[in-house]
Amino acid sequence: MCGSLRTADAGTRVRIGGWVHRRRDLGGIVFLDVRDREGIVQVSFDPRWTPAEVLRGAAAVGVESVVLVEGEVGARPAEARNADLATGEVEVRAATLMTLGPAATPAIPVARTRGEEPAAEELRLRHRVLDLRRPELQANLVLRHRLLQATRRHLSDRGFLEIETPILTKPTPEGARDYLVPSRVHPGEFYALPQSPQLYKQLLMVSGFDRYFQLARCFRDEDLRADRQPEFTQIDIEASFVQREDIVTLAEGLIVALFAEAGLAVATPFPRLAYADAMERYGVDRPDLRYGLELFDASDVFRGADFGITRAALAAGGRVRGLRLPGGARFSRKQVDELEAIAKSAGAAGLIRLRSAGGALEGPVTRFLGPDAAARLGMADGDLALFVAGPDHVSNPALDRVRQEAARRLELIPPGALAFVWVLDFPLVERDAEAGRFTAVHHPFTAPHPDDLALLASDPARARAVAYDVVLNGTELGGGSIRIHAPDVQERVFRLLGITAEEARARFGFLLEGLRAGAPPHGGIAFGFDRLAMLLAGASSLRDVIAYPKTTAARALFEGAPAAVPPEELSALHLRTDTSDEAAGAAAGD
RNA sequence: GGGACUGUAGCUCAGCUGGUUAGAGUGCCGGUCUGUCACACCGGAGGUCGCGGGUUCGAGCCCCGUCAGUCCCGCCA
Numbered sequence: 330m331c332g333s334l335r336t337a338d339a340g341t342r343v344r345i346g347g348w349v350h351r352r353r354d355l356g357g358i359v360f361l362d363v364r365d366r367e368g369i370v371q372v373s374f375d376p377r378w379t380p381a382e383v384l385r386g387a388a389a390v391g392v393e394s395v396v397l398v399e400g401e402v403g404a405r406p407a408e409a410r411n412a413d414l415a416t417g418e419v420e421v422r423a424a425t426l427m428t429l430g431p432a433a434t435p436a437i438p439v440a441r442t443r444g445e446e447p448a449a450e451e452l453r454l455r456h457r458v459l460d461l462r463r464p465e466l467q468a469n470l471v472l473r474h475r476l477l478q479a480t481r482r483h484l485s486d487r488g489f490l491e492i493e494t495p496i497l498t499k500p501t502p503e504g505a506r507d508y509l510v511p512s513r514v515h516p517g518e519f520y521a522l523p524q525s526p527q528l529y530k531q532l533l534m535v536s537g538f539d540r541y542f543q544l545a546r547c548f549r550d551e552d553l554r555a556d557r558q559p560e561f562t563q564i565d566i567e568a569s570f571v572q573r574e575d576i577v578t579l580a581e582g583l584i585v586a587l588f589a590e591a592g593l594a595v596a597t598p599f600p601r602l603a604y605a606d607a608m609e610r611y612g613v614d615r616p617d618l619r620y621g622l623e624l625f626d627a628s629d630v631f632r633g634a635d636f637g638i639t640r641a642a643l644a645a646g647g648r649v650r651g652l653r654l655p656g657g658a659r660f661s662r663k664q665v666d667e668l669e670a671i672a673k674s675a676g677a678a679g680l681i682r683l684r685s686a687g688g689a690l691e692g693p694v695t696r697f698l699g700p701d702a703a704a705r706l707g708m709a710d711g712d713l714a715l716f717v718a719g720p721d722h723v724s725n726p727a728l729d730r731v732r733q734e735a736a737r738r739l740e741l742i743p744p745g746a747l748a749f750v751w752v753l754d755f756p757l758v759e760r761d762a763e764a765g766r767f768t769a770v771h772h773p774f775t776a777p778h779p780d781d782l783a784l785l786a787s788d789p790a791r792a793r794a795v796a797y798d799v800v801l802n803g804t805e806l807g808g809g810s811i812r813i814h815a816p817d818v819q820e821r822v823f824r825l826l827g828i829t830a831e832e833a834r835a836r837f838g839f840l841l842e843g844l845r846a847g848a849p850p851h852g853g854i855a856f857g858f859d860r861l862a863m864l865l866a867g868a869s870s871l872r873d874v875i876a877y878p879k880t881t882a883a884r885a886l887f888e889g890a891p892a893a894v895p896p897e898e899l900s901a902l903h904l905r906t907d908t909s910d911e912a913a914g915a916a917a918g919d
Numbered sequence: 920g921g922g923a924c925u926g927u928a929g930c931u932c933a934g935c936u937g938g939u940u941a942g943a944g945u946g947c948c949g950g951u952c953u954g955u956c957a958c959a960c961c962g963g964a965g966g967u968c969g970c971g972g973g974u975u976c977g978a979g980c981c982c983c984g985u986c987a988g989u990c991c992c993g994c995c996a
Contacts, residue, residue, distance in 0.1 A: 351956075351957080353954095353955050353956060353957095354952090354955095355953060355955060355958065355959085356953065357952075358952095358953040358954065359953095359955090360954080360955055360958085371955085371956065373954075373955085375953070375954080376953075377953095392946090405954085406954070408954080409954050409955075409956085411955095411956055413956085414956080420954095434947060435930090435946090436929065437929085437930060438930060438931090438945085440957085441930095441931095442931090442944085442945060442946090442957050444931095445931055445932095445944090445945075445957095446930095446931055446932085447931090448930060448931080449925090449930090449931090450988060450989060451926095451987065451989090452930080454988090501996090503996055504995080504996035505996075506994090506995085524995095525996095549995060550995095551995040552920090552993080552994060552995080553995095554990080554991080554995090555989085555990070555991095557995070674992080675992095768996065770996080771996075772996045773996070774996095775996095870989095880987085880988065880989085881988075881989065881990085882987085882988085886987095886988090
């Protein structure tokens with residue numbers, strides 16, 4: 330209750346427990362700031378109301394110790410109020426003090442001095458007990474709790490059942506790498522931790538639980554990023570007898586509820602973009618719509634120009650695409666070089682630059698273009714245009730990155746803007762460059778668009794899926810699809826993906842059997858919950874909204890996982906480890 | 920798997936072109952102090968410059984390797 334005391338409490342006798350945030354020892358009088366999860370309150374130890382030995386104790390107590398104080402809440406003298414503190418009008422006048430949990434000097438500070446950087450990430454993770462005491466992280470975890478509860482309330486109120494699915498599941502060779510768990514009773518066999526509850530939730534639909542949700546822990550053994558942890562939480566949703574619109578509406582309602590929990594108003598319905606349009610206009614399937622800067626096709630303007638780079642690209646069937654940056658002409662040569670470096674790092678050979686200044690175009694390719702080029706490119710005075718010549722699969726990622734960086738530099742991003750968009754009609758499959766076969770864009774259970782069923786045989790790459798992603802400010806919040814519920818369609822898609830009937834039976838037999846048992850049409854969506862919490866908490870790393878996160882090397886520094894196990898445990902699991910790589914490295918070092 | 924950055928006192932950081940005894944703030948310890956709130960003031964302790972090797976008369980600084988953390992690419996159906 331430390332943080333909740335107010336003027337109205339003045340005169341009441343209270344007993345408060347908390348952690349010593351700071352100590353100010355003035356000699357004859359001592360102040361302790363005592364902190365609990367609700368906030369901080371000042372406790373004053375003064376001979377007028379504090380026995381001498383209690384006062385001596387207060388002078389000796391170390392920060393971060395757990396104390397229990399009894400005393401009377403009093404209004405502070407007018408000149409001693411603290412407007413920076415929610416409890417700053419009052420203080421607790423201590424009569425007693427008990428140190429219930431004396432603390433060693435903290436390895437990292439909890440109460441930071443003004444302007445001080447937080448401790449290094451490694452130390453924060455190693456001393457997580459202390460780091461989690463910081464008010465920022467406490468606020469993040471409180472918000473996370475509220476989002477979890479709001480999710481449960483919202484979905485339960487709409488008839489969705491929370492059903493848990495197994496954590497020990499069947500390994501799947503497709504998709505991300507599995508975390509494996511050896512079986513003790515079945516030598517040589519393994520469970521896998523779920524990458525998502527996908528098949529379980531579909532089979533729940535087959536069993537008649539027509540509305541399901543779960544706050545599902547998912548595990549993927551892939552390399553990490555600031556917004557990617559090896560274990561994470563999904564809001565996993567599935568419903569029967571639904572079409573895309575039902576899921577879209579449900580998802581928008583949930584998003585409204587969750588953002589409201591964080592005090593943000595969200596307008597629905599969200600705008601929508603077909604995947605093909607998103608790629609054409611933004612070069613990416615999760616466009617940031619907080620600003621314009623749409624890409625456009627300038628191939629016609631460059632066609633016939635005697636300029637080697639664009640001529641070669643156009644002759645090879647590529648295009649010249651680019652974007653106009655209003656006011657971008659003021660970028661220095663160096664700044665444009667930096668944008669070009671970004672385009673290059675995304676795979677482009679370079680950027681073709683055109684600057685409109687003083688009513689004329691400037692740039693190395695100007696002399697190859699007609700006199701009406703500026704008008705045809707829609708360029709106004711002071712604009713800069715940047716182009717990439719080549720196939721779309723090169724220009725898309727390059728222009729996407731350039732567009733994002735240019736928007737930042739031109740300060741086109743309105744603070745606080747929330748630009749939601751649905752991206753619809755994803756392709757069903759794409760050709761895997763190295764394997765030379767088709768792979769599912771979403772996953773192998775996604776329903777083909779009913780109008781495109783014939784394309785599965787004739788031109789699979791053009792077939793659309795009934796899949797949808799919801800995107801906020803260029804970040805994917807969630808995605809889902811209507812699933813295949815007809816066993817013959819599922820078998821056709823497996824075939825398309827190069828999965829033989831035999832493989833399909835071995836790997837997904839339980840799904841096919843389920844679909845043959847009488848399956849309703851169904852579909853769903855999943856949201857990355859941690860990322861959502863991070864966004865709403867205004868955090869820049871997932872680690873700040875997870876109580877006990879892993880490092881980018883998937884280590885848990887706090888408890889020390891993963892860890893070696895005694896040989897007896899390994900042999901009970903019928904395992905032998907082979908760390909010969911490390912052994913060879915060590916030997917070479919001698 | 921690849922790239923970039925970082926690693927100096929408990930914590931946050933500085934340390935010049937390679938040159939005498941490696942510094943500051945904060946925390947910690949001791950002292951003074953009755954209205955502070957980053958209390959103030961005085962004094963003190965505190966260092967494997969991540970680790971290993973090399974270059975050099977001499978390395979915190981240069982080179983190679985390695986470990987850890989972070990960010991990015993690949994990867995993440």
